[in-house]
Amino acid sequence: MxxxxxxxxxxxxxxxxxxxxxxxxxxxxxxxxxxxxxxxxxxxxxxxxxxxxxxxxxxxxxxxxxxxxxxxxxxxxxxxxxxxxxxxxxxxxxxxxxxxxxxxxxxxxxxxxxxxxxxxxxxxxxxxxxxxxxxxxxxxxxxxxxxxxxxxxxxxxxxxxxxxxxxxxxxxxxxxxxxxxxxxxxxxxxxxxxNLGLDALWRVVEAALLTPDREAVLDAAPEPLLRYADGEARIALFSPDAWRRRYMPESEDDATRLERRFELFQARQRQFAAVLQAHGIDVTFAHCDEAGEL
Structure with a gap:
């Protein structure tokens, strides 16, 4: 490293x-x-x-x-x-x-x-x-x-x-x-x-440390979508339908499995928010559609 x-x-x-x-x-x-x-x-x-x-x-x-x-x-x-x-x-x-x-x-x-x-x-x-x-x-x-x-x-x-x-x-x-x-x-x-599978999130933390005045975007499915700018990280919130259209293949139609995957996605969002906040980075959850505009 x-x-x-x-x-x-x-x-x-x-x-x-x-x-x-x-x-x-x-x-x-x-x-x-x-x-x-x-x-x-x-x-x-x-x-x-x-x-x-x-x-x-x-x-x-x-x-x-x-x-x-x-x-x-x-x-x-x-x-x-x-x-x-x-x-x-x-x-x-x-x-x-x-x-x-x-x-x-x-x-x-x-x-x-x-x-x-x-x-x-x-x-x-x-x-x-x-x-x-x-x-x-x-x-x-x-x-x-x-x-x-x-x-x-x-x-x-x-x-x-x-x-x-x-x-x-x-x-x-x-x-x-x-x-x-x-x-x-x-x-x-x-x-x-x-080792914890948080490489993508570390890049956001590092950007906040090194270049806090510049924007950093994490947009790499299946990870949560977030944007760091002006000292704040905005994490995109999706409705279940918007999340499915953005993140899941059209062939996946098992309702129980989709619900479980959506719960895991939300848990990942909370994990990202907790890590960012531990590093002193303010976090806001922002609702958006599958287009991912934050």
Whole structure:
């Protein structure tokens, strides 16, 4: 599976990535975010690990979210989690000279501020990701981003003490802990969607990530018909008769089988809508006839 289009990389002015935690089967995470002491300790280890592989990163500020998310919450148009980290970085006070390690997590009362709070309905997955970015002088950040792209997918395993720190601090059994760029994460998600038979839908998600101002259309029977434009996906709703004329061969006339296939088609529409919404894409269902005008 190829990495996403280079336009995704070119849109960034920082080196952006995630610490990906693959949970052991049956494991859950006890804490949604770390308090400051643990957040700072884990962030320092992340900076050390990435800096060992990518020396340029050691010259940049590390901004780290000590809270875990579903990959779909990272892979959203406008990259809201990393954009929020950038905003927090801009507001962080400067003390002394040299690169800073800035970690955000739960407050002293254990409350998690809204920008770092994962969505409830997306908390059950076995892969959780902690966003980070390296920011600083543009040329250095660009060099760090380029090197991260070439190294992290193959060599980005977290060191043992980093994985152990994450495991103890979050209260979870972690099978693997590794670093990925956002492009790596997108490529892994594309492969997962391929295995789930969602290749066509991933192309719409990717279009929303890479070229959100352009239109993307999915019109490949027997899949649902949808159009992405202006930040919204419109999924075509068909009456049973319109669906039959558009999707089914004229030779199919078994009423029970047609009814069952139409129910499966509607379930596929709901699946598409749920995936798009997980990626932060608004979905509208629009009635249309078999001509498919949306």
């Amino acid at each position: 190829q990495s996403p289009d280079a336009r995704l990389f070119q849109a960034f002015t920082q080196a952006r990535g995630v610490l990906a935690l693959e949970l052991s089967p049956g494991s859950t995470i006890a804490h949604e975010a770390l308090q400051q002491a643990d957040a700072g300790r884990l962030a320092g280890l992340v900076g050390r690990d990435v800096g060992t592989l990518v020396p340029e990163a050691s010259e940049l500020d590390l901004v780290f979210a000590a809270a875990h998310f579903d990959p779909a919450e990272v892979l959203r148009p406008g990259w809201p989690l990393h954009r929020r980290l950038d905003e927090l970085h801009q507001r962080a006070p400067k003390a002394g000279h040299g690169p800073r390690v800035i970690a955000f997590g739960a407050d002293r009362d254990g409350q998690i501020p809204q920008p770092l709070r994962a969505e409830d309905e997306l908390r059950g997955g076995s892969l959780r990701v902690l966003p980070f970015l390296f920011a600083g002088e543009a040329a250095v950040a660009g060099a760090a981003a380029e090197r991260m792209e070439t190294l992290l997918m193959d060599r980005g395993m977290a060191q043992a003490d980093t994985a152990l720190c994450a495991q103890e601090a979050f209260g979870a059994r972690i099978e693997h802990a590794r670093y990925l760029t956002v492009h790596d994460l997108a490529a892994m998600t594309a492969l997962q969607y391929h």
